[in-house]
Amino acid sequence: MIKNLIGGIAVGIANVIPGVSGGTMMVILGIFNRTMEAISGILKKENAHRKDDILFLFQVLLGAAIGLIGFAKILEFLFNHYPTQTMYWFIGLIALSIPLFLKGEMKGEKFKIIPLICGLAIIFALEFLNPGEGSVNVNPAFPTVDVMLCLTMIVVGMIGGATMLMPGVSGSMVLLIIGQYYLFKSYLANVTTFQLNVLIPLCFIGIGVLIGIALSAKVCDYFIKHYKAGFLSFILGLIIASSLVLIPFDATYDVFIIVTSLLAFVFGGVIVLGLGKLQ
Template sequence: MIRTIIGGIAIGIANIIPGVSGGTMMVILGVFNRVMDAISNLLKRDNPNRLADLLFLGELLLGAAIGLIGFAKVLGYLLSEFEVQTMYWFIGLIAFSIPVFLKAEVKGKGKVKGLPTLIGMAIIFALVYFNPGEASDVHVVYPDVSVWLCVKLVLIGAIGGASMLLPGVSGSMVLLILGEYYLFRAYLANVLLFQLNILIPLGFMGIGIILGIVISAKVCGYFLKHNHDATISFILGLIIASTLVLIPLDAAYDMNLILTSFISFAFGGVMVMGIEKIAG
């Protein structure tokens, strides 16, 4: 139970940062297929493991909520003060997860196909191309709560939730492209104020996120079952490209920054190897 909650916290933290994928974090933690199966089977009439699936998803969602809410401000500080090192830490996590992913999904089951891999990479590069870039959430103004706002947030949450589940695809980056990321992060960072103009919109966005996750899991589960090699290759392309696009090319590198960035990258790799060893 504790292990699942901690994994959920890591997934929640990953989903806060534009460019970092919660789905990739699931791959790193070795729970991607378990999550797909649990969500996909949850609504089936004949599912003897429904209670176990519910408990597993509940623990994971609890951890994700803790990660999203509890670390929104912490990560804001890290990205503000140590942006390059923080990004290289995540690059290390993602890069070292690729062999883990291939070992789990390809070895003895199939082979990687070139075209689906390239398509997956192209989607990530397209997301980065349409990324509106940096902006400030310091002066976010909460909109008035209305029916239209609630419907809009359900739709936005569904899109973000669907993208959060795919390895390599950053749900936060998708929200950034939609122009709703900074409002979403402001809601999360201030949820403990318990103001209705924050809780109500966040609740409707949460409903949308759950719907998006369920739909995404159903679709992904179907393709994994009926076209395993192409789907795995597509996901591999997403992961590879997400590693490349996170590299801070515009940073002012000096010897100190290079050294600390390398240490952060290596730390990410050590974490992946440690998690793989614990997972057995």
């Protein structure tokens, strides 16, 4: 139980950092296959180990929730005081994860150029359709709770849940690009205030996470079995494009910002390469 809880905490922390893949963290910690088996087991009509599968997933998800909420506070501090440097830390995490992805997931697989281009195109299209979302808005006001917000939060949760299982893909990175990351992070950071305008959206995010996990398990299993090289090439395209669109071109640069941003970029790379050594 302790191992599963700690593994879930690590996955939760990974999912709140843009550029770090929760799925990759599962692979490194050795719980990826067990998680996929548990999800598949729960969805089966007949399963003699259903209780064990439910208990395992509960422990991992509880740990993930602890990691998400706890680390959101740290990120809020970083964005408030070092927004540009924090963005370059994320970029370092993403860019230097590419060699790790090539050595691990893509090992022995041939590149498929069309899926790679599709992955690139999706991220660039999201950035084009959301001009200005790359700017840092660290303290968004909580919107009024209505039907549209609840539906949006379900989609946000589905993205988080789906990408939680996909090695190489960061759900927070996708949320950052589509402009929902800072609101999502603020909800998590303020959950202990017990305000209804925070708790209600978080409940709908939770519903979305469960839906996303179930759908992602089915989709990943299908594409990995039938189109592994193409699927991984598509994911690689997402990662490459993400490291480019997050560059804060609108930031004000001076010598201090440039030097500290470079150090933050290198630090992000060191973390990813360290995970690669562990893997």
